[in-house]
Structure formats: structure tokens, C-alpha cells
Amino acid sequence: MPLARWSCPELAREAVRRDIAGFVSASTVRRWLTEDAIKPWQHRSWIFITDPGFRLKAARVLDLYARTWQDRTLGEDEYVISADEKTSIQARCRCHPTLAPGQARAMRVNHTYGRGGALAYLAAYDVHAARVSGRTEPRTGIDPFIHLVVQVMTQEPYASAKRVFWIVDNGSSHRGQKAADLLSAAFPNAVLVHTPVHASWLNQVEIYFSVVQRKVVSPNDFTDLAQVGDRLRAFEDRHNATAQPFRWKFTTSDLDDLLARLDQHTAGRREESSAASTA
Structure with missing residues (x-):
């Protein structure tokens, strides 16, 4: 059918x-x-692991979450930052006012809207302090990312820290060794750590962005971009006043179990394919 x-x-x-x-x-x-x-x-969608260094890169990130680097425990003057960008947050100016919810009636948001532009929200999340430093930019790129780095690294406790580890994905704003060299040249105590390719789920700031999407952006009824920026900054203040670190439970042992299951699954598929071709 x-x-x-x-x-x-x-x-x-x-x-x-x-x-x-x-x-x-x-x-x-x-x-x-x-x-x-x-x-x-x-x-559910999924993507197969293609990064040949997946285990090494993923374990490095997971070790940092456990306050370990190269088999040594991080000191009190060492910090772990998870950073990324939430792109294209629009200001959807609804053509009619949103109606408040009533008895047995959900809030009503008008379907038609005018486009008030879009911005990018860059955030640096301190994994162990649960503190967020963010900024809005017209677009993403290496320069906006460096603006975020400067904003964070010129403030205490990061300015005088022994090391500050920046966990990022492989987006174009901070991809490869060039971005790592640029970061360390500007701030010698900053260390850029990449997640494996197609493994942004290992980056804790993505959890924060999911909270922002649910609590700040949806259902997206803003008058202009200035209101979007004001709401994001106000939410940062609220978050930093009350937040606790995410209870991250995925460890290197879980990673090894996952990779073993994937290897077993792949081996089974190869055997099935070989048997089918022989038949």
C-alpha cells in the first residue's frame, strides 16, 4: 500500500x-x-556515528562534566563552559492581539503575523555553577562567537582562572583548529574542546536552549526584536538567580555500553547483508 x-x-x-x-x-x-x-x-530520527574519533572526543567532554581532564581532577580555579548559538529567533508580530486563556478555553494566538526580523542568541553556560552569560547578535559567525568569549573571559572568576574549558560543537562559528588557535591567542587560559561531529546532544547548553524555547520563545508573540532581546536578558537574570546544575547522568561507562551495542547492531546488519547477497 x-x-x-x-x-x-x-x-x-x-x-x-x-x-x-x-x-x-x-x-x-x-x-x-x-x-x-x-x-x-x-x-524517532537518529544519525549513525561517522566521526572516527567519536569515543575519544565524547569521553573528553564527559570527563570535563565530571571535573576531570587528562585523568586529573580539575582545581577550584578551573571552569567548564558549554557554549553555542540558537539561530533565527524571529519576532513574529501577530496581526491580532493574543487572547488570554479562559474557562475551558486555551490561549488563542493569531495564525497570521508580520515578520519583525530575526536574531541569534549566543549563550555560555557554566556547567558546574549553572550560570549563563548570553548576548544577541544579528547573525552567527566567528566574530559574534568571539564577542561572547570576550564578554565571559573578561569577567571574574574566568579572567583570573587557571583554565577555562569551552565545549562547543562543530558549527561554522567555532569549527576546527583555527577557532581553537584564535581562542587561545586571545585568552591563553581558554581551551576549546569540540564535541564529536553530529553529537551536539553532548553539549549541555542545548538543554538550556530547550528551556528557552519552551519558556521564552513559544508561542512567539513579540512586537519587535528589541522585545525579544529584553525577554532573553530578563530570563537570564531569573535563571541565574534560581538555577541548579543539570543532573547529567551519561558517563563514559554509558558511552562504552552505547558503542558496544552499536557495534553489535552493525555486525548483525553486515551478516544479514552478506547472507542476502549470497542467496
Whole structure:
């Protein structure tokens, strides 16, 4: 059947057509699917590991979360920063005012809006202090990233720290050895640490950005970009006054278990492919 996903009425009709049942209603099919352990209509995206240095790079990040670097415990004057950019935060100026929620009625946000521009939100999250330093920029790039680094590294306790580790992904704003050299040249006590390719989920600042998306940006009803920036800065102040470090539970042992399962899965697929080609 040329269907990637079936509706309950379609499944009910198909069951009757195949003589699986003399009659079954769509609501009954819906109830069966709700109760069943397998949910074939649900899916999750994933990407296979392609970085040859994945284990080494991932373990390095996980060790920093555990306050370890090259098998040595970090000192009190050493810090770990998780940094990245949240791009294209729009100011969607709704054509009609948003209606507040009422009894048995959700808040109503007008579907049509005028575009008030977009900005990038750059944030540096201190993993162990749960403190955020952020800024807004018209766009991303190496210069906006360096502006964030300067903003953080010229303030205490980072300015006089022995070392400040900056965990970043492989985005164009801070990719490769060139970005690492640029950072260390500007601030000798700064160390740039890259996550593996396609492994931004290892970067804790992404958790903070998910909170920003839920609590600050959605449902995106702003009058202009200035209001977006003001809201983001106000949220930073609120976060820094009350936040606790994220309870990060994924360790290097979990990493090794994950890689072992992936190797086993890959080996099984290779055997299946070899058997199919032989047949």
C-alpha cells in the first residue's frame, strides 16, 4: 500500500476487506492501538556515528562534566563552559492581539503575523555553577562567537582562572583548529574542546536552549526584536538567580555500553547483508 502512515478509518476498512473482521469501527481500532505495546506510527530520527574519533572526543567532554581532564581532577580555579548559538529567533508580530486563556478555553494566538526580523542568541553556560552569560547578535559567525568569549573571559572568576574549558560543537562559528588557535591567542587560559561531529546532544547548553524555547520563545508573540532581546536578558537574570546544575547522568561507562551495542547492531546488519547477497 502506498501509505507511510495509516489512519484508524483506513485500518478499519482494510481489516474488513481482508476478512480479518466482519466489522470493526475506527474508534475500536484507535482503542486497540492505544493499548498496544507497539506504536508503528511513531518514529524517532537518529544519525549513525561517522566521526572516527567519536569515543575519544565524547569521553573528553564527559570527563570535563565530571571535573576531570587528562585523568586529573580539575582545581577550584578551573571552569567548564558549554557554549553555542540558537539561530533565527524571529519576532513574529501577530496581526491580532493574543487572547488570554479562559474557562475551558486555551490561549488563542493569531495564525497570521508580520515578520519583525530575526536574531541569534549566543549563550555560555557554566556547567558546574549553572550560570549563563548570553548576548544577541544579528547573525552567527566567528566574530559574534568571539564577542561572547570576550564578554565571559573578561569577567571574574574566568579572567583570573587557571583554565577555562569551552565545549562547543562543530558549527561554522567555532569549527576546527583555527577557532581553537584564535581562542587561545586571545585568552591563553581558554581551551576549546569540540564535541564529536553530529553529537551536539553532548553539549549541555542545548538543554538550556530547550528551556528557552519552551519558556521564552513559544508561542512567539513579540512586537519587535528589541522585545525579544529584553525577554532573553530578563530570563537570564531569573535563571541565574534560581538555577541548579543539570543532573547529567551519561558517563563514559554509558558511552562504552552505547558503542558496544552499536557495534553489535552493525555486525548483525553486515551478516544479514552478506547472507542476502549470497542467496
